Each structure stands twice: as structure tokens, then as C-alpha cells.
Amino acid sequence: MIRDGQLHASQMEVAVFSNSTQQWHVALACGTFTYHDTPSFTLEWTTPSGQSVSSSQYKEGQFLLLLDNPVSGGSYICHVPHSSASVACLHGNSTDVSSTVVVDDVKTRLTLLEAVNQQLKGSVMELEAEKQQLKESVMELKAENGQLKGHLDEANVMISNVSKHLLKQDNQTIARIDSVSSLLSQHLNDERTKRVSFLATYLNDSTPSDEDVLIPTTVLNNQGNGYNPATGKFTAPYNGTYCFMASLCAHGSGHDIDVCLMVDGKPELYVYTHISSAKSIDAASLQALVSVPAGQSVWLQANSDNNQFLNCNSFSGFLVSYDL
The missing domain is CATH 2.60.120.40 (Jelly Rolls)
Known part of the structure; x- marks a missing residue:
């Protein structure tokens, strides 16, 4: 039932994001009810143009109406439908219980802009975090590359020293050393590039x-x-x-x-x-x-x-x- 026997309509300060429309919407709230779960009835709203629409959702004791974009300013009236008066536990099953909220065009635009601005701020923070992760990954790759270069330099120095020592031997020995150097270089390249x-x-x-x-x-x-x-x-x-x-x-x-x-x-x-x-x-x-x-x-x-x-x-x- 209604907590104090009266409906209270108001415009929510913060816009609501709808997954179905993928847009931010100005939300009107009407309540407050004592139901913990979603009731078996819904409130109806009368728009400034006289059209009757049902509430969009129920949350924490209030029925919410998500206004279509662009928002039409004016008076919005929430009330319990006659068919749901007894279910809503109104005194005397009256359907005269209603509440009106006046929607201001400027305020709604500001509310939507603030919601979009907060969303953009969140996206910027996520991008900054991803950027930091990329920087850390680049630094790790640079460190690994430095270690690999160090190993290759050591191997090249070793090969060079062996070659210098054996150059004093005859041509056959030199040819064998060249072959071994080539195999070592190929092996080092295989270690870097081939994975099985x-x-x-x-x-x-x-x-x-x-x-x-x-x-x-x-x-x-x-x-x-x-x-x-x-x-x-x-x-x-x-x-x-x-x-x-x-x-x-x-x-x-x-x-x-x-x-x-x-x-x-x-x-x-x-x-x-x-x-x-x-x-x-x-x-x-x-x-x-x-x-x-x-x-x-x-x-x-x-x-x-x-x-x-x-x-x-x-x-x-x-x-x-x-x-x-």
C-alpha cells in the first residue's frame, strides 16, 4: 500500500540509462509504496499532451516513468488505475489519489547533459587505465628485448673469440669453424623464432x-x-x-x-x-x-x-x- 496514503510525484535528480534504448532518460518517480517486490499493478501517467502511459519500472517503493527524448516539458500526473485501486490498497478503493510534477525543459537538458558528462568521464578514466597498461606492457617488452639482445651479444662475442683462436689453423679447420658458427647462429635464431x-x-x-x-x-x-x-x-x-x-x-x-x-x-x-x-x-x-x-x-x-x-x-x- 501507499506509505502515508498519498502519492508523491517528483523528477529524479539523476538521469537513468536504458539498456533497451541505449540512451539516457529523464526519470519521474511516484510513490512511496511499501512493497518490497514489484507489485501486481502499475501506475499510469498523464502527459502534458493528455496521453495516458504506464510506468516504465518499479524500484525501491516508487514507480518510474522514463521520458522519451527529446523531453516534452509540462505537467505529468501519476495515478492508480481504477481497475487496480483495490489491489493498491487505497482507502475506500478511491481512484482520486494522484500527484503532479512539472517538468522543466531546461532542467531536463541539464540532467541529461550531466549524465552524458559522467559517462564520458568514466570512459576517459577507462582509456587512461588501458593506456597505462599498454605503457607497462611496452616497458616489459623493452626489458625482455634488452635481455635477449644481451644473450645474443654474448653468443656473438663467444663465436668471435672462438673464430679468432682457430683462424691460426689450416684452411680445413677454418672451414669447419665457419660451419659451426653458422649452425650456432641458426640455433640462436631458432630459439627466438621457432616454437613447437x-x-x-x-x-x-x-x-x-x-x-x-x-x-x-x-x-x-x-x-x-x-x-x-x-x-x-x-x-x-x-x-x-x-x-x-x-x-x-x-x-x-x-x-x-x-x-x-x-x-x-x-x-x-x-x-x-x-x-x-x-x-x-x-x-x-x-x-x-x-x-x-x-x-x-x-x-x-x-x-x-x-x-x-x-x-x-x-x-x-x-x-x-x-x-x-
């Missing part, structure tokens, strides 16, 4: 047969494009030492996790666990550092017919270091 890693999950077949390749089809990372989700195999793009990992989950009493890591068709590492009758789910993992020549493939392979996997399996790997 992959992560794939979700097996295409949860019950593979013995010697079937486990094929995770959802690729979350494939830097260097070494992993093929169609075959489940990773092919090394460069000679080097690689780290391979697998996380395997299985379910069903009496089933196993029986998998081996294959390198160029040969088993490199096995993982095995049996799900006892007291368990319904088990997990296992493997990790191996392997020297793999460029073009050679690595994959996971079922080692029996008794595997029954869940979807939370993954196969991943990354290049640890290049071979010169």
Missing part, C-alpha cells in the same frame, strides 16, 4: 582395440602444426629433444588403462593400471623426454583390448631443445 607445442583431448574412440592409435580430436594448442588430429600422431618438425605427456582416465570395474608411448613405431614408455571391483574410475599419466629426428612421429597406442576411457584424456608435448 601441442595439446589435444577427447578421444574419438573410448574402447580402442589392441594396437589401435588413441586419437584425441579436440586440439587446444598446435604451435608449429606438428600434431595431426586425423591420425592422433605428432610429427617432429625439427631435430631435438621433446617432452611428451599423457593424462588418461578410465571407468568400469575390471577394465584397464594399458597404453604405451610409441616413437617411430617402437614403444618408448608403458603405463598400466587395473580398475578393481572397489573402484569405478581410475587415472594414470606418463611423461617422457625423447630425442626425435625431424619427420619422425610419436603417438599413444592401446596395449590391450581392455581399455575403456572417459572423455577427460589428453595428449601433449613440446620442444625442449634443438639438436645442432
